Amino acid sequence: MAWNEPGNGDKDPWGKRGGNNEGPPDLDEVIRNFQQKLGGVFGGKRNGNAPNPADSNGGGSLGVGLIVAILFVVWLLSGIYIVEPAERGVVLRFGQYHTTAMPGPHWHFPYPIDHVEVINVENIRTVEIGYRSSGARPEGSILSEALMLTNDENIVDLKIAGQYRVKDAAQYLFNVRTPDSILRQMMESAVREVVGQSNMDFVLTEGRSEVATRTEQILQEMLDDHGTGLSVTSVSMQDVQPPEQVQAAFADVVKAREDEVRQKNEAEAYANDIIPRARGQAFRIIQEAEAYKSQVVAKANGDTSRFLQVMTEYDKAPLITEERLYLDAMESVYSRTNKVMVDVDSNGNNVLYLPLDRMGKRSPNPLQTNNSPARIDLDSINYPSGQTNNASTDARSRGGR
Amino acid sequence: MQSRLTLYVFTAVVILVLLSASVFFVDEREKVILLKLGQIERSDYEPGLHFKMPFVNQVRRFDGRILSLDAQPARYLTGEKKNVIVDSFILWRIEDVAQYFRAMSGDEENARLRLSQIIKDGLRAEFGRRTIQEVVSGDREQMVAELMQEANETASEFGIEILNVRIKRIDLPSEVSESVFARMQAERERVAKDLRSRGAEEAEKIRSDADRQRTVLLAEARRQAENLRGDGDAQATEIYADAYSQDESFYALYRRLNAYQNIFQGEDLLVIEPTGDFFNRFSSESALTR
Numbered sequence: 130m131a132w133n134e135p136g137n138g139d140k141d142p143w144g145k146r147g148g149n150n151e152g153p154p155d156l157d158e159v160i161r162n163f164q165q166k167l168g169g170v171f172g173g174k175r176n177g178n179a180p181n182p183a184d185s186n187g188g189g190s191l192g193v194g195l196i197v198a199i200l201f202v203v204w205l206l207s208g209i210y211i212v213e214p215a216e217r218g219v220v221l222r223f224g225q226y227h228t229t230a231m232p233g234p235h236w237h238f239p240y241p242i243d244h245v246e247v248i249n250v251e252n253i254r255t256v257e258i259g260y261r262s263s264g265a266r267p268e269g270s271i272l273s274e275a276l277m278l279t280n281d282e283n284i285v286d287l288k289i290a291g292q293y294r295v296k297d298a299a300q301y302l303f304n305v306r307t308p309d310s311i312l313r314q315m316m317e318s319a320v321r322e323v324v325g326q327s328n329m330d331f332v333l334t335e336g337r338s339e340v341a342t343r344t345e346q347i348l349q350e351m352l353d354d355h356g357t358g359l360s361v362t363s364v365s366m367q368d369v370q371p372p373e374q375v376q377a378a379f380a381d382v383v384k385a386r387e388d389e390v391r392q393k394n395e396a397e398a399y400a401n402d403i404i405p406r407a408r409g410q411a412f413r414i415i416q417e418a419e420a421y422k423s424q425v426v427a428k429a430n431g432d433t434s435r436f437l438q439v440m441t442e443y444d445k446a447p448l449i450t451e452e453r454l455y456l457d458a459m460e461s462v463y464s465r466t467n468k469v470m471v472d473v474d475s476n477g478n479n480v481l482y483l484p485l486d487r488m489g490k491r492s493p494n495p496l497q498t499n500n501s502p503a504r505i506d507l508d509s510i511n512y513p514s515g516q517t518n519n520a521s522t523d524a525r526s527r528g529g530r
Numbered sequence: 531m532q533s534r535l536t537l538y539v540f541t542a543v544v545i546l547v548l549l550s551a552s553v554f555f556v557d558e559r560e561k562v563i564l565l566k567l568g569q570i571e572r573s574d575y576e577p578g579l580h581f582k583m584p585f586v587n588q589v590r591r592f593d594g595r596i597l598s599l600d601a602q603p604a605r606y607l608t609g610e611k612k613n614v615i616v617d618s619f620i621l622w623r624i625e626d627v628a629q630y631f632r633a634m635s636g637d638e639e640n641a642r643l644r645l646s647q648i649i650k651d652g653l654r655a656e657f658g659r660r661t662i663q664e665v666v667s668g669d670r671e672q673m674v675a676e677l678m679q680e681a682n683e684t685a686s687e688f689g690i691e692i693l694n695v696r697i698k699r700i701d702l703p704s705e706v707s708e709s710v711f712a713r714m715q716a717e718r719e720r721v722a723k724d725l726r727s728r729g730a731e732e733a734e735k736i737r738s739d740a741d742r743q744r745t746v747l748l749a750e751a752r753r754q755a756e757n758l759r760g761d762g763d764a765q766a767t768e769i770y771a772d773a774y775s776q777d778e779s780f781y782a783l784y785r786r787l788n789a790y791q792n793i794f795q796g797e798d799l800l801v802i803e804p805t806g807d808f809f810n811r812f813s814s815e816s817a818l819t820r
C-alpha cells in the first residue's frame with residue numbers, strides 16, 4: 130500500500146530504522162539532504178522554488194539513482210530486529226508462517242514481505258478463579274465464580290490460581306484468537322468438573338491438592354487439544370471454605386469436635402483423679418487392717434505373756450497372791466472413784482435417792498474428786514433396801530454386773 | 531531530460547499501484563474469500579502471497595482462529611424438573627468460509643447469536659434427560675459429545691465447526707441455594723450434635739468406669755482388710771486361749787480384777803456399804819482399837 134506513494138513510503142522505513150543504526154543528528158541530516166533532492170526532482174516538474182536548483186539540474190539521474198540506492202539500503206536495514214532471551218520471534222512471510230526466531234539479533238525481509246511478532250514465552254502469567262488479587266477490588270471473593278456444586282449437592286467456596294506461560298509461540302499466535310481468556314474459561318470449567326465429581330468433605334479436607342492436580346491435568350489436555358500453545362506450570366488451591374451462609378455451622382462442628390475431646394479429657398481427668406486416690410485409700414484400708422492384725426496379735430502376745438508370768442508367780446503362793454491382787458484392785462478402784470458409804474439397816478425398806486446428775490457434774494476432774502468426797506445430805510436420801518442386798522455380796526460378783 | 535525523468539517516476543508509480551492492487555497476502559490467522567463482483571470466486575487460500583484482478587476482485591478476510599463464545603448463563607430444567615443455572619462457553623471456528631459468508635454475510639455477531647441458540651437448544655435437550663446429580667458429577671464429556679454431534683449438524687449449514695462446548699458452572703437458582711444452605715446447616719448441626727453426644731457418651735463411660743474401679747478397689751481392699759483382721763483376731767484368740775487355758779481359775783480372778791479397775795473410773799460414784807466384803811474389817815478393826 131504505502132510503498133507506491135513516495136512521500137509516505139520513504140518516511141516509513143526511516144522512522145523504523147531510526148533507532149537501530151544511526152543517531153538522530155545523522156538522520157536529520159540525511160532527511161534534509163533527501164528532501165532537498167526530492168525538492169529538486171519535483172521542483173523541475175512543478176517549477177517550485179527548490180533550495181538549490183543548480184544542484185538538481187546538474188545531478189539529474191545520478192541523484193535519483195543515489196536516492197534509490199540509499200532508500201534500498203535503509204529499507205534493508207529496517208529488517209534488523211533483536212529477540213530478547215525470554216522471547217521468541219515468529220516470522221511471517223507474506224502472512225505465511227516462516228520461522229520462529231530464537232533469542233539474539235536477526236534480520237528479516239523488511240515490510241511488506243516479512244513481519245515479525247515477538248512473543249514472551251518465559252513470562253509466567255496468572256489466572257485466578259474465585260477471587261482477584263489485584264484490580265478494582267483485590268482479595269475480594271467473587272461468589273459467582275467461587276461457589277461450586279459438589280457431587281453430594283453441597284456448595285463450596287473455592288479459590289484457585291493457575292500459572293501458565295506460552296509453550297509454542299506460533300501456536301499461541303495462530304490457533305486461538307484469545308488464548309488467555311479461553312484458558313481462563315477452560316480452567317473454570319475444569320475446576321468445576323473436578324469439584325462436581327468430588328464430595329464436599331473431600332474437597333474441604335484431604336482432597337485439596339488432588340483437586341488442583343486433576344484440574345491441571347484436565348486443563349492442560351484441553352489446551353493441547355485446541356493447540357493454544359499454552360502450558361500450565363502450576364495450579365494451586367488458594368482457599369476452600371464452606372459458603373459464608375453455613376460457615377457458622379461448620380465452625381460449630383469444629384467446636385463440637387473440640388468439645389468431644391474436651392469432655393473425654395475431663396472424664397479422663399476425673400478418672401485420673403479418683404482412681405489413684407481410691408488405690409491409695411484401698412492401700413490404707415489394707416494397711417490399717419494389717420496394723421490391726423499386728424496390733425491384736427502383739428497385744429495378745431503381750432497380754433498373755435504378762436498373764437503367764439503373773440500366773441507362774443501365783444502358782445507359787447496362790448492364797449496370798451490372790452488376796453494381794455484383790456486388795457490392789459479394790460484399792461485402785463476405790464481410790465479413783467467417788468464413793469458414798471451408806472450404813473444401812475439390812476432390814477430397812479428405805480429408798481435412797483442420790484442426785485446422780487449433780488454429783489457427776491460437780492467435778493470433771495477425777496483426781497480432785499478423790500480428795501474431796503461428795504458431801505451428801507443424808508436426810509434427803511432414801512435408800513432402797515433391795516439393792517443393798519445385792520451389793521453386799523462379794524466384790525467378784527459386783528465386778529460382773 | 532526533466533520531463534523524461536518525470537515520466538519514469540510516473541510510470542513507476544502506476545506500475546506500483548497496479549501491482550499492489552493485484553496482490554494480497556493471506557495471514558496464518560485468516561481465512562479469505564475472493565469475490566468477483568459480489569460472487570464468491572475462490573475460498574481455499576493457503577497463507578501467503580496471492581494474486582487477484584485489480585478492481586474486479588475483492589478480498590474478504592475472516593478470522594480463521596478458534597473463537598470463543600461465552601454464553602449467557604441460562605436456566606435449564608433437569609430431568610427431575612429442577613432448575614439449574616448453567617454457564618457454558620463454546621469454542622468454534624469458521625470451517626467453510628464460503629458457506630459462512632453466504633449464511634452469515636460475514637457478520638460474526640450474527641454467527642454468535644445463531645451459535646448460542648443452537649447450543650442452548652442442545653443443552654436444554656441434554657439437561658432434560660438427566661438428573662442434577664448426573665449433570666453435576668456425571669460424565670460431562672459424554673454429555674457434551676452428544677450435544678456437539680447434533681449442534682454440529684446445524685452449525686455446518688453456517689460453515690461453522692463447533693470444537694468444544696464446555697460447561698463452566700452448574701448452579702442452583704438462589705432460592706434453591708438457600709435451601710441447600712439450610713440443608714447443609716442442618717447436616718452440620720447433626721454432625722455437631724453427634725460429636726458432642728459422642729463426647730458425652732465417652733465421658734460418661736470413662737467416669738462410670740472410674741467409679742466402678744474405685745468401688746471395686748475399695749471393696750477389695752475392705753475384703754482383704756477384714757480377712758486380715760479376722761486372721762489377727764484368730765491368732766490373738768488362739769494365743770489367749772493357749773495362755774489362759776493353763777489356769778482358768780486364775781484367769782478368772784486376774785481378768786476380773788483388771789476389769790474392775792478398768793470399769794470404775796473417776797466419774798463413777800460407788801455406793802458402798804461398810805459391811806461389804808472389802809470393808810468388812812472396819813468393824814473388827816474398830817473392835818480391836820476399842
